[in-house]
Amino acid sequence: MDVLDLARLQFAMTGSLHFLFVVLTLGLAPLVAIMHTRYARTGSTLDERATRFWGQIYVTNYALGIVTGIVMEFQFGLSWSGLTHYAGDVFGAPLALETLIAFFLESTFLGLWIFGWHRLPKWLHVATIWLVTITAYASAFWIMVANSFLQHPAGSVRDGEVLRLDDFGALLTNPSLSMALPHVLSAGLTVGGFVVMSASAYHLFRRTPDRELFSRSLRMGVWTAFAGTMMVVGFGFAQFGPVTGVQPDKFVDRPLAAFGLGMMILIGHLLQLVALVLVILVKWAPRWRFLHPLIMLVTPLPFIAAILGWIAREEGRQPWMIWERLTVADAITPGLTGGQITVSFVAFVGVLTLLAVADYVLIVRIVRRGAHEVALGENPAPAPALTF
Amino acid sequence: MDILWFGVLALLLIGYFTLEGFDLGVGMLLPLTPDRDRAIGAIGPFVLANEVWLIAVAGVLFGAFPACENVLSANYEAVVLLLVSWVLRDAGLWFRRRLFTRAFWEWTIAVASFGVCLAWGLLLAGLGGFSVPFGLLYGLLVAALFVMHGRRFLDWRLTGGGSLLVTGALAAVPAIVPLVGTAGAVVANAAPSANLTVLTFMVLPFVPVLAGAQIWVWRAFGKGPVPAYF
Numbered sequence: 001m002d003v004l005d006l007a008r009l010q011f012a013m014t015g016s017l018h019f020l021f022v023v024l025t026l027g028l029a030p031l032v033a034i035m036h037t038r039y040a041r042t043g044s045t046l047d048e049r050a051t052r053f054w055g056q057i058y059v060t061n062y063a064l065g066i067v068t069g070i071v072m073e074f075q076f077g078l079s080w081s082g083l084t085h086y087a088g089d090v091f092g093a094p095l096a097l098e099t100l101i102a103f104f105l106e107s108t109f110l111g112l113w114i115f116g117w118h119r120l121p122k123w124l125h126v127a128t129i130w131l132v133t134i135t136a137y138a139s140a141f142w143i144m145v146a147n148s149f150l151q152h153p154a155g156s157v158r159d160g161e162v163l164r165l166d167d168f169g170a171l172l173t174n175p176s177l178s179m180a181l182p183h184v185l186s187a188g189l190t191v192g193g194f195v196v197m198s199a200s201a202y203h204l205f206r207r208t209p210d211r212e213l214f215s216r217s218l219r220m221g222v223w224t225a226f227a228g229t230m231m232v233v234g235f236g237f238a239q240f241g242p243v244t245g246v247q248p249d250k251f252v253d254r255p256l257a258a259f260g261l262g263m264m265i266l267i268g269h270l271l272q273l274v275a276l277v278l279v280i281l282v283k284w285a286p287r288w289r290f291l292h293p294l295i296m297l298v299t300p301l302p303f304i305a306a307i308l309g310w311i312a313r314e315e316g317r318q319p320w321m322i323w324e325r326l327t328v329a330d331a332i333t334p335g336l337t338g339g340q341i342t343v344s345f346v347a348f349v350g351v352l353t354l355l356a357v358a359d360y361v362l363i364v365r366i367v368r369r370g371a372h373e374v375a376l377g378e379n380p381a382p383a384p385a386l387t388f
Numbered sequence: 389m390d391i392l393w394f395g396v397l398a399l400l401l402i403g404y405f406t407l408e409g410f411d412l413g414v415g416m417l418l419p420l421t422p423d424r425d426r427a428i429g430a431i432g433p434f435v436l437a438n439e440v441w442l443i444a445v446a447g448v449l450f451g452a453f454p455a456c457e458n459v460l461s462a463n464y465e466a467v468v469l470l471l472v473s474w475v476l477r478d479a480g481l482w483f484r485r486r487l488f489t490r491a492f493w494e495w496t497i498a499v500a501s502f503g504v505c506l507a508w509g510l511l512l513a514g515l516g517g518f519s520v521p522f523g524l525l526y527g528l529l530v531a532a533l534f535v536m537h538g539r540r541f542l543d544w545r546l547t548g549g550g551s552l553l554v555t556g557a558l559a560a561v562p563a564i565v566p567l568v569g570t571a572g573a574v575v576a577n578a579a580p581s582a583n584l585t586v587l588t589f590m591v592l593p594f595v596p597v598l599a600g601a602q603i604w605v606w607r608a609f610g611k612g613p614v615p616a617y618f
């Protein structure tokens with residue numbers, strides 16, 4: 001493999017790892033926020049335990065989202081400085097806005113939420129998880145603006161050798177963005193819904209003590225997965241118009257992209273069917289044990305579909321970095337050596353893969369341990385008792 | 389406008405050094421700290437709010453000074469070391485109470501925090517065209533200042549006394565020197581003023597929220613019992 005292949009593979013692998021965690025973050029954040037709001041209103045221990053249990057899963061998943069995101073952010077500068085050189089004046093703007101007005105706040109509010117148990121006033125604490133959710137969605141918006149610019153360089157003009165920002169509004173109303181953003185966000189809800197269903201199904205199947213908690217979560221997961229799959233399929237088909245409008249023949253003669261697209265659609269229909277059946281049976285689903293292993297079995301599918309979707313979108317863009325403006329080969333950092341890219345490949349892909357595996361082990365462990373031993377929001381250790 | 393955005397870049401980088409400086413300092417001190425739970429509990433609620441300043445630095449570099457972005461590829465190895473160390477330090481915090489043994493992750497945090505300091509030395513020295521040995525020495529200086537700041541922070545947070553201003557200012561010095569040295573070149577490479585205007589209009593309304601959120605963290609976690617999550 002030459003330098004270009006390695007740099008591409010590195011971006012694809014770190015990007016896929018990043019998205020596996022991000023897609024679940026996007027789906028779980030609103031669900032945890034809803035649970036926390038419910039707890040603040042009722043004050044019941046059941047709601048408290050549900051919030052802390054799902055919150056702990058959310059936060060553990062988030063950890064890998066951050067560390068993979070750190071690597072993504074700097075990778076453009078490391079390996080793709082040709083892109084910045086050619087289009088930094090346009091592409092840099094949404095990335096800058098993402099860090100300043102979305103992620104900066106998201107990270108700060110998440111810290112307040114994690115450590116704010118037993119410390120922040122009740123409703124302010126609830127506000128922090130809603131702010132985390134809103135800023136996470138804002139983050140997705142800006143990243144999709146940047147990505148859509150690569151698919152279709154709206155809002156820019158050629159100025160000699162480089163692209164310049166011409167119309168910021170056009171960048172934000174890019175036809176490549178309008179249906180892709182809701183498609184991605186619904187993919188998040190689909191993933192979130194299936195994960196919540198599946199972890200609940202595990203406990204109901206094993207007949208662990210928290211029957212009521214997990215029956216409720218199962219139903220919440222079913223409704224979320226139902227809404228998610230309906231929207232992901234709807235916005236998925238709605239993407240074809242704009243995509244073929246600005247990238248005609250995108251899936252012709254690009255077998256990997258076409259394969260990704262086809263498999264995603266297949267999985268999408270399957271998940272839609274599963275969610276539809278479950279929503280009809282939602283009343284009985286917590287009790288019908290034969291359903292539970294089936295639910296657990298399909299849970300990897302929405303993750304796989306999400307990665308396939310990115311493969312379709314980005315493979316379909318080849319050989320362009322920016323559609324019909326700049327090729328991937330011209331976007332790579334000039335003079336990048338085989339030694340350099342090998343070192344960073346091993347360092348990033350190796351370390352992040354190990355951490356991702358560790359994180360999934362941990363998430364599975366948290367799920368199995370159940371809702372009675374959750375570190376997040378634990379009561380602070382009681383002050384040592386005074387003896388007289 | 390370009391000077392304003394250079395000010396933003398400088399503020400964010402200095403903020404990163406003063407804030408994340410004590411997290412990294414406490415990280416390096418861990419092997420010598422008897423009560424590691426309390427030390428990590430002290431920095432825990434601040435880490436997410438502190439490290440994000442560097443992400444913002446990268447964002448501003450991209451958006452306002454894209455032509456300067458090649459400092460990253462020009463210092464490739466240093467940036468890779470910075471990122472891998474940063475990632476491992478974070479992983480150490482998230483996993484310490486939960487996977488393998490605590491000692492393993494505590495050593496990871498300590499070594500990785502030191503790795504971040506060395507990488508900064510190499511990167512900042514690289515900006516001025518200095519040699520690798522000089523960069524390593526500069527990294528040791530960064531580490532020493534951060535350790536001082538970290539100790540001061542632990543005293544301030546756990547026993548409550550004194551101020552963080554002096555060590556915080558010292559921790560920022562290694563960043564201020566290259567900022568002053570490169571200011572002219574950076575400003576000359578700013579994005580076109582139309583871009584900077586868009587960024588200014590978009591970001592300005594959020595400045596009070598950004599500042600408010602950071603202040604909130606300090607008010608909420610500056611005193612009281614030390615929370616245990618990391």
Ligand code: HEM
Nearest residue numbers: 180183187233236237239264265268302305306309310313
């Ligand atoms: C029948 C179902 C589906 C259809 C018709 C569909 C259609 C599409 C289309 C046309 C694209 C755009 C490719 C491009 O821009 O070149 C896409 C991308 C994508 N899809 Fe799907 N999709 C479906 C199901 C799913 C499911 C179930 C998921 C995940 C849970 C998913 C996740 C994604 C992602 C993450 C992308 C990349 C970003 C984007 O373009 O929105 N899709 N899909």
